[in-house]
Amino acid sequence: MAQQRILTHNEVKHHPKLILTQKGVAEIKSKLGNIPLFDTSLEEAKAEVDAEIRLGIEVPVPKDLSGGYTHERHKRNFLMMQKAGVLFQILEDDTYAIYVRDMLMAYAKLYPTLPIHPQERSYARGKLFWQALNDSNWLVYTSQAYDCIYDWLSKEDRDLLEKDLFRPFADYISIGNPQFFNRVHNHSTWGNVAVGMIALVMDDAELLDRALYGIKDDKLTAGMRDNDGGLIKKEGQKVGFYGNLDEPFSPDGYYTEGPYYQRYAMYPFLIFAQALENVKPELKIFEYKDGVLLKAVNALLNLTDADGDFFPINDAQKGMSYFSRELVTCVDIAYYYGGQNPELLDIAQKQNRVSLDDTGLSVAVAIKEEKAKPFVKKSIELRDGQMGDEGAIGILRSDDLELVFKYAAQGLSHGHYDKLSFSLYNAGQEVLQDYGLARYVNIEQKGGGNYLKENTTWAKQTIAHNTLVQNETSHFKGDYETGSQHHSEKYLFNVDDENLQVVSAIEENAYPGTKIQRTMALIKDENFENPFVLDIVKVNSATSNNYDLPFYYLGQLLQTNFKYETPKTLTQLGDSNGYQHLYKEGLGISDGNNTSFNWMLNNTFYTLTSVTSKGDELVLARIGANDPVFNLRREPAFIIRKKDKKDAIFISILETHGSYSPVSEFALNAYGQIKNIAVIHDDEDYTAIEITSKDDKKWWFVMANNNNNNSSNDGQHQLYINDTTVKWEGPFVFKPIN
Template identity: 20%
Template sequence: MDVLRLEKLLSNAANPSYSKALEQLHVLSIRAQEIDYKITEGERGNWTHYYYCHHDGARLHFDWSCPKQHVCPVCSKTWTGEPFDAAWVTLAHSQLGIGMKHLALSCLIDDDIEASGKVKAVLLDYAKYYANYEIHGDIPYNGPGKLFAQTLDEAHWIIDICYAYRFVERMLTDEEKQLIHSGLLLPCAEFLIEYKEKQLHNHAVLITSAIAMLGFLLEDEAIHLAGLKGEYGLLDQIDRGVLADGMWYEGAFQYHFYGYHSLLQYAILVEHTEWDLKAHPTLKKMFDFPLGYILPDGTLPNLNDASHTANIQRLAPYYEIALDWYGDTRYGELLRLAYGLDKTNEEQKDSGESNWQQIWKIPSDAPADRDSLEALWFGEELDNGQHVKASTAHVAGTGDRSLTQILMSDTTSDASGLTKLVNRKGWHLLVKHSKFSGEHDHMDRLGLSFGAGSVPLFIDPGTTAYGVPAHYGWFKHTYSHNTVSINGKDQPPADGKRLQYHKEDWGSWIESAVDWNDSPYTVKDSIILPKEMCPWDDQAYDGVSLRRVNIVTEHLLLDMVKMTVPDERTIDLLYHLSGELADNSLWQSSDAELSELGEHWLQDKWSKQLVAGQHLEWKMREGVLQQVSWCSSPVQLITARTVDNPPNRSRQTLVQRVSGSREREVLFINAFSYDNEMDRQQGQISGHLKLNVGTKSAGSLLLELTAAAVELSFTLDWKGEQAVLEQVK
């Protein structure tokens, strides 16, 4: 560890402000000392995504004393045999690696040479056996492992081992260092180099970070550069894999931070050396970008293969590093929010926003304790919401706004292809007009995710663990998203685009587009897509164009979709609601075939014909969502019960189907208005949401809406390359 970083670590460890972090480290180090696992010559791990219950998607309970019995904490079923036993082995070694990192750091702080003996013994045991472990693994689309079943897991584990070694290095004899170098670090480096991925990918970031760390510790420049330089090396991943606005190209915030974590592990290890990366402009952009997309409830949207919700509490360790390195006051604001240090929002009151509903609330497990390793290594004082360093940069496109203002404000980026629209009630809409993002993409261009505060209305649920059938069977497909499917098929790769965004005095709106016209998508030549990861139907979408205009006002969301098809196709506009239809008495049971995915994913189907101005009411988890609909062509409405995330829950899916599309152009218009329980208790409900669609001069449409006793009218001319939308005063 760098001398300056060591000084700060020891200083923070002695500072009462970080007592919880030090206590947590000691708890973790005691657990590590108590691990009684004998490393042998026959270790052989398997994929941890197999360590999940197939019934409800819950991760199985790991128990050191039960390597052959694996209990689901939700349904209590005990799973035995493979692949669960070998997945347990992977978890055991992963925890052993992390545990040795914690124990070694604790020994460094406490100068505890005796306790470091456990770390030394584990490192020497690995050095005795590691080189002879058999290369194995058949995980889809991944390289093999030695101790583990994939190259990625090998990289994860060795990064922790690298830190464990670094922290106790001065307590080792020269002979012990040599044994660890030759028996563990070097053979692992050689293995990772052999199976380094030749594509832009989050796995490649982890693997190249690990190689570079091993080269640095071994003082072997050739190994170091094998990880750092060259095509698909770590620097190339940063330069080409991170978009211009700072988002990792794979399009999920969870994968953005997943890859960034390993990059930061390397950057921390080489801090204040000739290899220091802090001045690389992309690193700060990667901290900045997510701030604009934090929703009013403190979470980030789930997109693509996001298997858990990221919130500001989970982000806090990253921004401990960011605040130390760059001093941006917004990072301090995020930490204060995460740790519950802002008791009142004085800035909001001072800026005349006292009538703005206080949407911000930490939904669970919060406020977070300031107990991370990063707080010990990097923590800065957060008193009074100030930081001693001057802010060196601002979040792109946010000007001088505070983080709290950013949470409640629109953010749009053409580079990442994401637009967040927010109103004063805390409603938030995310529009996905992104570029195709490779293996982790869900083929859902122009998909929507709509919520109110922490209440999901119709959202992108991300996915579950990859070993759970619903992942590949449902979540990774177009039909599970709030977008359009042609002939029930998946959308082929294509790059979406933002055509325009406007902030008006009555709200804000965006127009987005995607075309399937044989144009190559941006990352086509930089990624590897196995045949099994290409389930789309090029023929179904050939020549299809999709345009979407979304408006968010104080009282409603307006969703307008224009589909252009070259010949007869079946068009399905999809909404997946986190609630249920309040009244289906006029609906009839249906056996309509909806998607090629299999009808077992779409249960309990009901249908009826759409009438102009059709009004539906949905009972949500909290409150009521109203919907009114109109279409330029005859529409069959179909509802179905579909899987939610986690998979032991369900949603109600609404399909607006135009069968045969005799017209080459079809226009759907849907308006939504939400009342929460507080609105209804206070009598502040929207009333009956109404929509009337007529024609204006020169063929433009006149849209007349009524919501919450407020009447709004717009004209829409959608004949040109961009929509022309104007409010009628």
Template identity: 25%
Template structure:
């Protein structure tokens, strides 16, 4: 396809339209062998039943997709995206390619600057004559936004087989009436055509971004005006003095040290795990990498390349720290050493091969790191240090560093700015900081106001309750870390990005936290701490003065660079209580009960905690675990979600991302499909909480519902599965500790068939025709008694040992299994400080009065330890009777102690009446 210029074809959709319609071509050397992709229409422009003509500019793909070039493949494909149930007939006819007389080969931006009273952006368009006779090319401004003046040659002659450069000048008023505000962008469309010819237009879209009127330097980490405040903190605070002394000591060490640059870029840290047991490796030497758990040793690629990230990272941080010391002390030696490291990278950067996590020159890779993500985390401190010493650099140094280091890195990253994602937040900060350091308005605009810029990330990626949409706490904090450098730098130049929605990201962990300030390991995350990120809350508290933000600062200690640069005097903490809560944007319900603790966080937190996940899948970092939960009891983690380990380890996909490893329902041994569930109701009382949710798209033809109640130290769990055909249903429950169960277990010769089952060890099975119990005991922790009601179906209970997180923790779990068209698993969990509750019993109650067949009502009674609890679930509403209780409404939970009704919680305006003692 390289020799052709345009692809044309006619098409018609018969049936429902779609969301996306386009073309993909692979034909090396076109696009360097990547997947050249064009979007031709979206849901608004597709017109079902009507023939339309598509025209593709072959040498101007919208995207280059794929993880590596394909130099052998040749194909043309048509791509359609629509609803899963949409199956339109797509007719394609009259496919043809056209070779034009001329080609618009490249468009080179030459920069934006002020010229007199106007802001001017200059471009150079290269036009190639592909004929053996001269031709005349004309330029026409088709559209130009208000306030934009466009100047281009009316026409130019191009000799046979020659290529010429045509200048294009865009300008807008910089002052007075009609002047555009800083960081506004205006666009134009310029058409090139051969004089006298039709149907050969080449459309060029250009824009002018109005730069900030003035950018003081430094501005990325701090400004000159901030320096006296920082020096005052050093004098007044022992903590800040310690941070400064460590900063100075590290920078001083670099003054006499020759920079040692790796001879290549680094590799993906997710490769750096033991293939045998999943543990992260320990570096014994640059070529020796050892598993600390099983002793396995590794060498060569990718392991030797992974650890190069430490060298690259140390050099980048050195540039930042040396630059900071120059700003704080004015000593030129610090600036000189930072300059030396920067120029050394400028000599090498573009010579480092572009590579991805597979070592190939793939899209989304980097020169220093294997991903544009790694390139971003490396570039941010490089840009910050450059900005600090900018005033010491000669014009020649500035040009060298801009053209050979900063701009190529920023453009590589910006060219892969693909969506609303934690990685793209790092992208924004990386090329946004370069834009501010080099006063490049286009980079600044894209990073802040662009379609995937800071504002878009926060508005589209942060839910109404403050969660980052990927619903993994590790990535929530990682995204906060990504956004903060740009937010700080923008504030230093007068752009306030500290919106209420952005503040929500700081508030959400403190509202969701479990005992000890822990955050559950949902999706691709380990167990995180809401209180372990004090450094990030320094700037948050300085901006918003929210007393809750003091918790992580006080818990972490004020030992960070952020304390030195942004720390303010701390106010008084204020008491607050965290009870049960709904997080509808992220799709979680948190139930809390029990006494509060004595720690800095636990004084605000009840000791029992359950978090139920019913909401959005979580994108690429989501797990198939709808209606799964995490349980803490008496301040300790009991029923865990394993989260994730390094993605390069086989166990990550084999175990950690399978439904079996979570506390939820499984159908026919298969993992759930990615889906979003739906909340049915919640009811919160004093020490009591009740909720119910569904996930009807997790499996084809299967409806799942889970209702849970937390009453003091007791959890009651009602899990219902209903299928159109006979299926095998399983309820998995994982709990830390030693498992005891009196059922007559027999070892299985091999693991059951299904997704993830082979990763668990020591499988055993026993029949469970009646109600049964199991006990988990934790050394130094609480005891958990698990009881499950008898079932009308034939039930089997399996046990095995699963992988925890870290992987050296082995978590025993149970799987309750039965086969049929429906299954109802009614269970209770009692948390005690010592011995188990021997008389814990769960009984399904007969129901009178419920008539809705679409929403099966359920009533259970749980007794033991002098307590009697009744839970009534009736999502369809109406009146039912069970266990001597009449409910008019959707749900209720009641607690009796020593025979007397003690507490009741009901959904909404539901009415509960005792009709029999």
């Protein structure tokens, strides 16, 4: 196709212009040596690149999957080129320009010879890498390197690079792979931005248009799927960079795939936004959709636990955190373009490095000037959906506890079937876990570092999560199209009273004919050592069903108040929908009293007390059945099973208490405080619970199930329970009654 070089050189005359700017570089140079955090970040980059330069340039013929040598080498190359470009600009040392040029020339020599990558696993294979996605990563970083040495290169070299490398490269990942480029997906964002970045460097309006708005006629069939089962084309969908900005981001900045992929996508979103702001400031990209890109950074930081690790919502590898290089970029850009919020400096200090550009400099200067304030994570609701009306992630925080409740939309192709699931953290430690994904990213030994089949058969299934399963089937029967049409409905999210924070949501589509309402409260009361979790799952169905509610506790089981049998041989708990991956390690039958389950994790005690009915099954399970190459972690679960019921109510309280020291061997407060939980009223309109502590204090928690109105007119309630009339305002009340 024809390459049009639009003459906009009058607007921006010199390179670098993309991320570094002439003005910015001058300012950096003037401050060099005086801004500790910037200086050390620069030294680290220099040490890393210098070591690579000593090793010499290697541009191998592509061969491997991720984790393999050629994959990791090409990945390292683009990261090093980007840094070398920056070092050249800041240090004015030709060594770095030469390194970038020589490597680019090696790529320009190799690229035209390359067939499609020999590994056939991807729906959109790259040339350097097994996925066009990774090729796009390469171009996003390499564009920056090229921009840095653009003016230093001869025109001949530039022409050669653009002709043999950059234009065909940009074309291949876009018009060569429309099924990859013209999607709403983090993959496409990378593709769009890759093309957009090189377009801005080369000043190519056609490529920029393609990047921003997608390919006009992609000839794709609606309903196509990728190799992970994700939908490729939806009729009438807006694509390109704007399409990817519009649809997956909610007005709160929540990205529907979840924080793990949001982190991954944020780098291209923000680095391209920075580039657009530098080169096309008239687009006012940071103001787009009410400043959604900056809100997204705030959302992302709030989607982390006390250690900065992202909550593993949907497909997510645990351990990814705001210490990732992407988040360094995010925080610095958000600080620079988002009104210099001093709380962001707190995160930047923890990250202990900054971007080597204007944004990083501004952060480092502000930190030197001691402007940082603590980044305080509060309880927060992050709405899902383009319009913010497709459910949400609700996070309750109280002291060291963080409760993450998911009542969101499907989350595109990385979504899990886990409506109304939750997880719980104590001081950054998972207590009730979300399993995350079944993948060892970039660890070649495990399926080339890619998604494992257990991601589908286990990790995405409903039973792999702390939420209700009906008749051993997953929500929406595990069908992506069906799931994508629905989302849970928020009922309320109320954190006005920090001692009584409540979130409640309703799911009516996961199992047609069944309505599930889950209410979770984090309650702080002086009679308890720590805030406790109150969990109410109310199910109403037109038909009789079996209901399972699992709790994936981590740690060592200490004691239960119920008897259970442990089988001589371990068999799988069920046949499909994830149940085939669970072993049945124990089975108890409720005698109708409360069930108490006490365990220890990292020298803290936990007790889960649950209302159970006579005959309810109490299953002790462990992950790992039908796992022929040990892809799954052998971790435990406690499952409460109610059989053959239309309506059911699951009520549990989770207490965090006490401590154990293996050094002093003292166990303090090893038992919970809850003596009993009783349902004292439950109908369509109201649910009332009585909680009794071991010192015989009593509380009632009463909830209006059909009126979430807070106002004094419409939110007035009264209910006659146990010879008493309770009156309250708003959808719930929690009160001591003796």
